[in-house]
Amino acid sequence: MSHSSTAEMKVYRPPVVDIIEEGDELLEVAMGPHHPSTHGVFRMDVALDGERVIRLKPVFGYLHRNHEKIAEKASYLAAMPYTDRLDYFCSLTNNWAYALAVEKLAGIEVPERAEYIRVITAELTRIQNHASSIGFLMQEMGASGTPLMYAFREREKILDLFEELTGSRMMCNYMRFGGCRVELPTGWLAKAQTIVDGLPGFIDEIEALLTGNEILMARTQGMGVLKPDLAINAGVTGPMLRATGVNYDLRKVDHYGIYDRFKFRVPLGDHGDIFDRYMIRILEMRESVTILHQAIKDIPAGPIMDPKSKIRGFRPKPGEAYGRIEAPKGELGFYLISDGSGNPYRYRVRPPSLINLTILEDMCLGQNVADVVLIFGSVDIVLGEVDR
Amino acid sequence: MSLPSQLDQVFVLLQHWVAGLFPVWLQPFVATVLAVVGIVASFPAIFAVTTVLERKGLGRIQNRLGPNRVGPLGILQPVADGIKSLTKEDIVPFTADGLVHFLAPVVLVVAVFLGFAVLPIGRNMVLANMDAGLLFFFAIGASTELSVFMAGWSSRNKYSLLGAMRAVAQMISYEVPLLLSATVIVMMTGSLSTVKIVEAQGGFTGFLPHWYVFTPWGFAGFVLFVIAALAETNRSPFDLPEGESELVAGYFTEYSGFKFALFFLGEYLGMFSIAGFAITLFLGGWGAPFSFLGFVPSWGWFFLKLLGAIALFIWLRGTLPRLRQDQLMNFAWKFMLPMTLLNLVVAGAWRFMGEGPFGGVTRWLVCSAVLLAAYVLLGRVLMRHQKLGPRSYRYAE
Numbered sequence: 071m072s073h074s075s076t077a078e079m080k081v082y083r084p085p086v087v088d089i090i091e092e093g094d095e096l097l098e099v100a101m102g103p104h105h106p107s108t109h110g111v112f113r114m115d116v117a118l119d120g121e122r123v124i125r126l127k128p129v130f131g132y133l134h135r136n137h138e139k140i141a142e143k144a145s146y147l148a149a150m151p152y153t154d155r156l157d158y159f160c161s162l163t164n165n166w167a168y169a170l171a172v173e174k175l176a177g178i179e180v181p182e183r184a185e186y187i188r189v190i191t192a193e194l195t196r197i198q199n200h201a202s203s204i205g206f207l208m209q210e211m212g213a214s215g216t217p218l219m220y221a222f223r224e225r226e227k228i229l230d231l232f233e234e235l236t237g238s239r240m241m242c243n244y245m246r247f248g249g250c251r252v253e254l255p256t257g258w259l260a261k262a263q264t265i266v267d268g269l270p271g272f273i274d275e276i277e278a279l280l281t282g283n284e285i286l287m288a289r290t291q292g293m294g295v296l297k298p299d300l301a302i303n304a305g306v307t308g309p310m311l312r313a314t315g316v317n318y319d320l321r322k323v324d325h326y327g328i329y330d331r332f333k334f335r336v337p338l339g340d341h342g343d344i345f346d347r348y349m350i351r352i353l354e355m356r357e358s359v360t361i362l363h364q365a366i367k368d369i370p371a372g373p374i375m376d377p378k379s380k381i382r383g384f385r386p387k388p389g390e391a392y393g394r395i396e397a398p399k400g401e402l403g404f405y406l407i408s409d410g411s412g413n414p415y416r417y418r419v420r421p422p423s424l425i426n427l428t429i430l431e432d433m434c435l436g437q438n439v440a441d442v443v444l445i446f447g448s449v450d451i452v453l454g455e456v457d458r
Numbered sequence: 459m460s461l462p463s464q465l466d467q468v469f470v471l472l473q474h475w476v477a478g479l480f481p482v483w484l485q486p487f488v489a490t491v492l493a494v495v496g497i498v499a500s501f502p503a504i505f506a507v508t509t510v511l512e513r514k515g516l517g518r519i520q521n522r523l524g525p526n527r528v529g530p531l532g533i534l535q536p537v538a539d540g541i542k543s544l545t546k547e548d549i550v551p552f553t554a555d556g557l558v559h560f561l562a563p564v565v566l567v568v569a570v571f572l573g574f575a576v577l578p579i580g581r582n583m584v585l586a587n588m589d590a591g592l593l594f595f596f597a598i599g600a601s602t603e604l605s606v607f608m609a610g611w612s613s614r615n616k617y618s619l620l621g622a623m624r625a626v627a628q629m630i631s632y633e634v635p636l637l638l639s640a641t642v643i644v645m646m647t648g649s650l651s652t653v654k655i656v657e658a659q660g661g662f663t664g665f666l667p668h669w670y671v672f673t674p675w676g677f678a679g680f681v682l683f684v685i686a687a688l689a690e691t692n693r694s695p696f697d698l699p700e701g702e703s704e705l706v707a708g709y710f711t712e713y714s715g716f717k718f719a720l721f722f723l724g725e726y727l728g729m730f731s732i733a734g735f736a737i738t739l740f741l742g743g744w745g746a747p748f749s750f751l752g753f754v755p756s757w758g759w760f761f762l763k764l765l766g767a768i769a770l771f772i773w774l775r776g777t778l779p780r781l782r783q784d785q786l787m788n789f790a791w792k793f794m795l796p797m798t799l800l801n802l803v804v805a806g807a808w809r810f811m812g813e814g815p816f817g818g819v820t821r822w823l824v825c826s827a828v829l830l831a832a833y834v835l836l837g838r839v840l841m842r843h844q845k846l847g848p849r850s851y852r853y854a855e
Contacts, residue, residue: 099616121620121783212780214694219520285695285779287846317854335853345849353851439620440698440782 096124101442103132109206110453114430114442121439126431130424133457141417146172146247146384149417154241157423157455159199162191162232163397165245170326171393171404172247176386178379184249185328186369190262191232191244192395193358193365197269198225199398200309200351201276203450207348208280210447211289217280224272227265234258248379259366266362273355281352290344294433294445297342304429308400308422309350310449314342320396327395331368332361344448351450385412399423399450419458423451462753469496469757470582493585497574504764505726506536512772519776543719551614551712558612563713563720566605570724572598573731576652580744580757584653591652592644595735596637599690602728603629606699606709609721613712621708624783625699629690631790636686638798639679642805643670643739652735656743665749669742674825675805678833680740682798684770687732689786692725694775698783733767734760793836800832 102113111132117125137156141149153168154161166188173180180188202225205218229239234255236242244251280286296306298314311318319336321329337353339346388410394403400422407416426449434442464471473496477489510525510533517524525532550559576591578584588594603626610622644650647658661668670676689696700708710721737743741763744756781789804825811821841847 097616097620099620118620121624208779212694212697213778214516214520214775216516216520216776219522223521279777282848283779284841284846285781287848288785288844289779289782291846319854322854335855337851337853339851340849349849349851438782438784440780 099439102129109447109451112453112456114446116439116442118439123434123437123439123442126434126442128427128430130427130453130456133453135458137458138417138419142414145412146386146414147381149414150245151241151243154243155454156419156421156458157397157399157402157452158240159202159452160195160398161240161242162195162236162244163395163402165242166192166327167393167395167397167402168404169245169247169393170395171391171406172386174393175389175391175406175408176247176379176384178248179376180249181373181376182328182370183372184374186365187250187254187374188245188327189329189332189365190362190369191235191242193361194228194231194262196358196398197355198228199450200355201225201272203398203447204276204280204348204351207344207444207447207450208286210443211286217276220272220276220279224269227268231258231262231265234261246375246379246381247384248376250374253374259369262362263366266359266366269359270356273352273359277352281349287345289441289444290348290448292341293344293437293441294448295341295343296429296433300429300432301342305425306400306429308397308426308450309347309354310400310426312336313339313346313350315340320394320401324394326393332364334358334361344444347448347450383412385410390416394420397422399452399455400426419455421455421458423449423453423455427451427456462755466581466755466757468755469580490585497585498571501571501574501727501730502723504730504761505723506540508726508730508768509539510535511768512775515769515772516776519773540719543716546715548715548717549712553614554712555612555614558608559712560717562605562609562612563717563724565608566602566724567720567727569598569601569605570727570731573728574734577731577734578652578656578738578743579734579760580755583744583757587653588651590650592640592650592655595652595731596633596640599728599732600629600633602724605724609713610709613709615712617711618709621699621711625692625709627783628692628696628699628786628790631787632686632689632696632794635682635790635794635798636690638795639682639686639801640735640739642675642679642801645802645805646670646809652738652743656738656745659742660745662749667742667745667747667749669740669745671740673808674822674829675801675808676740678797678801678804678829680736682794682801683736683740686794687736688771688774689790691729691732693729693771695778695780696786697775697780698786729768729771730764733764733771736767737763788840792840796836797829797832801829804828 097118099116099118100113101116103111113129113132115125115127115129116123135155137152141152144152150165150168153164156164172178201221202218205221208217209215232242233239235258236244236251296310296314298316301311301314302316306314307318307320315338317336317338320326321334322336334357337350337357339350386408388408390405390407392403392405394401396402401420402422403420405416405418405420406414409415430446430449433445437445473489473492476492477485480488513535514524514532516522525535528534528538550556573595575585576588576594584591586594606625606629607622610618610620610625613619643655647655649655649658659667659669666672671680688694692699698708700710710718713721737760744760746752746754746756746759807828808821808825811824
C-alpha cells in the first residue's frame with residue numbers, strides 16, 4: 071500500500087500496445103458474464119500484469135430489453151410498470167421520476183397528500199437501497215454475508231410496507247400522473263413510524279460492525295479514487311459524486327416535489343474513495359430517517375389524485391419535458407417528446423447506473439484485481455438499469 | 459483400574475484387545491492399522507459434523523436458520539451433501555492435464571491425513587510417537603502447497619492459476635511465522651516430540667494448569683500461531699486463494715463432484731490438524747483445564763478444545779472481511795515475523811530470568827511489557843505509514 075492517500079496517487083498507465091508488442095505476458099481475464107460478483111450479467115475484460123490491472127473494458131448489454139422503444143409503442147400509462155424493471159431495487163423512485171416527467175409534459179398538479187406519500191416511499195426506498203448496497207459491497211470484500219443479511223433484515227421490513235401499500239414488494243407500479251394509485255391502508259403510517267424508529271438502531275449496529283474495522287479501512291481507504299473534475303465531466307451523480315466532495319443533490323438543487331419543506335443535510339466526502347462512498351451512504355440513510363420522521367408527522371389528509379387528470383385517453387399536448395429526481399443511485403431522468411398522440415414520440419431514460427459506470431476503468435487502472443471487484447461494487451449499479 | 463482411567467484408556471484397551479486376537483508377529487501391524495482406521499474414520503466424521511455446525515453457526519450469526527430440511531434440525535445435511543457429490547458428474551476440462559488434475563485432491567488429502575500421525579489425541583493415544591513429531595508435522599503441512607499448485611496449474615483456468623499463485627505465496631509466507639511461533643515451545647520444552655510437549659504442560663498450580671498460553675510469551679505465541687494457522691488453512695479473513703467474489707473458487711474452480719468434495723475435506727482436515735497442534739502446543743493438549751476435572755477422559759478434553767477452536771474459526775469467518783494480497787504479505791513480513799522473532803527473545807529472557815533473582819512477578823511484568831510495547835509500536839507505525847483511520851465528514855445544508 072505505497073499509494074494510499076488522495077492527491078499524490080499516480081495512476082499506472084503503461085503504453086498498452088507496446089507491452090503487447092514486446093511480448094510481455096499479460097493475463098487476460100474475462101470477469102463475467104457469469105462471475106459471482108458482477109451483480110447480474112456484466113463482463114469486464116481485464117488485462118492483468120500479475121494481479122495489477124493494465125486495461126479494463128466493461129462490456130454490457132446482456133440484459134437489454136428494448137425498454138425505451140417498447141415505451142414509445144405503448145401508451146403513457148402502460149410504460150409505468152416497465153419503469154419498475156429498470157432499477158428493480160428502487161421501483162418507487164423510478165415511478166416517481168417517470169410520473170414527474172409526464173406531469174411536467176402535461177402540466178398536471180399533484181395533491182399535497184400524494185406528494186408526502188411520494189417522499190415517504192422514496193426515502194424508504196433510498197434507505198433499503200443504500201443498506202443492501204453496503205451489504206453487497208461487504209459481500210464482495212469477503213465478509214461472508216453477515217452485513218448483507220443484516221441489511222436484508224431491514225429491507226424485508228421496508229418491502230413488507232411496500233407490499234401492504236402497493237400489492238407488490240419490488241415491482242410496485244404505484245405512482246400515477248397526478249398522484250398515487252391507492253390510498254394508504256389503515257394503520258400503515260403507524261407501522262411505517264415503528265420501522266423508521268428502529269432504523270437508527272440498525273444503522274448504529276452496522277456501523278459498529280464495519281466502520282471501525284481495520285481490514286475494511288485498509289481495503290477501502292485510498293482505493294478507487296475518483297477526482298471531482300473527472301466525476302463532473304463524466305456526469306457522475308448521486309453518492310458517487312458527493313463522495314468526491316461536490317455538493318450536488320437534486321433534492322436541494324431542483325426542489326422537486328416538496329423537498330424544500332424538510333430539514334435535512336447533504337453529507338459530503340473529501341477523498342472520493344471507496345470508504346467515502348460507503349460512509350456517504352451510511353450518512354444519507356441517517357438523513358433519510360430525519361426526512362421520514364418529518365414527513366410522517368406532517369402528512370395532511372386529502373385526495374391522492376388530481377381529479378382532473380385523465381387515466382384513459384391521456385393525450386398530452388405536443389412538446390417536450392425532462393423530469394429528474396435524486397434516485398438512490400444518482401440522477402434518474404426521463405426525457406419525453408409528445409406529438410399529441412397517446413404514446414410518447416420519444417422516450418429516453420437517463421440511467422444513473424450506466425453513467426456512473428462509465429468511469430470504471432479510470433478508477434481501476436493500476437489497482438489490484440481484488441480491488442476491481444470492490445470498486446465495481448462501490449459504484450452501486452443494477453444491471454436492469456444499465457442495459458434497459 | 460478405576461472407572462475414570464478405564465474410560466480414559468478405552469480406545470487404547472480396545473486396540474490391545476483386538477490386536478491380541480492375532481498372532482504375535484502380526485500384532486504391531488494390526489495395532490497400527492487399527493490406529494490408522496480410527497483416525498481415518500473419526501476425523502472425516504468430525505468434518506461432516508463441522509460442515510453442519512459451520513453452516514448453522516454462520517446462519518445464526520447472519521439472522522438465518524441455516525440448513526434445516528434434511529433430517530431433524532438439518533443434522534443429516536452432510537449425508538445429503540455426500541450423496542450429491544458422489545453422484546454428480548465429474549467434469550474435467552478439455553484442456554486440463556488429466557493425470558495431475560486427478561492427483562491434486564488425492565495428494566492434498568493424503569498429506570493432510572499424515573499430519574494426524576503425530577497428533578496426541580489423548581493419553582497414550584498418538585499414532586507415531588516420534589522424537590521429531592513437530593518437525594514432521596510442519597514438513598507434511600508444507601507439502602499441501604504442492605497439491606494446491608498442481609490443482610491450479612493443471613486446470614488450465616485463469617482463475618485457478620491466480621488462486622494457486624495466491625495460495626502458494628500465502629502459505630509459504632505464513633509458514634515462517636507459524637514455525638517461529640511454535641519454536642518458542644520447543645525452546646521451553648527442549649523437545650520436538652508432541653507427547654513430551656503435552657506432558658510438560660501437565661502440572662497444576664492450585665487448580666490452574668501449567669499451559670503455555672498462560673505465560674506472556676505463550677499467549678503471544680498462541681495468538682500469532684492462530685493467525686498464521688488461519689492463513690495456512692486459507693480460512694477467512696485470509697481466504698484469498700478461493701476468494702469467491704474475486705476468483706470464483708480459486709484453485710479448485712474447475713473441480714466438480716467428488717474431487718471437489720475431497721478438496722473440501724482436505725481443507726477442513728487441515729484446519730483440524732492445525733487447530734489440534736495449537737491445542738497441543740499452547741492449550742495443554744489433552745490435559746484438563748482444572749485439576750478437579752481430571753476424571754473426564756483425556757480424549758474428551760482434546761475434542762472439546764477442538765470444538766472450541768472450530769467455533770472460533772466459524773466466528774471469525776462470520777465477522778471479518780477479507781484482506782488483499784499485498785496487505786496479507788505486508789502483515790506476514792512486517793508484523794508477524796518481527797513479533798515472532800521478538801517472542802523468541804522474550805522466551806529466552808523468561809527462561810534466563812527464572813534461573814536468576816528476577817523470577818516471579820518481575821519476569822511476568824518485564825516480558826508482558828516488552829511484548830505489549832512492541833505490539834502497540836509496530837501497529838502504530840504500520841497504520842500511520844498507511845494513513846488509515848476513521849474520518850469525519852462535512853455537511854452541506
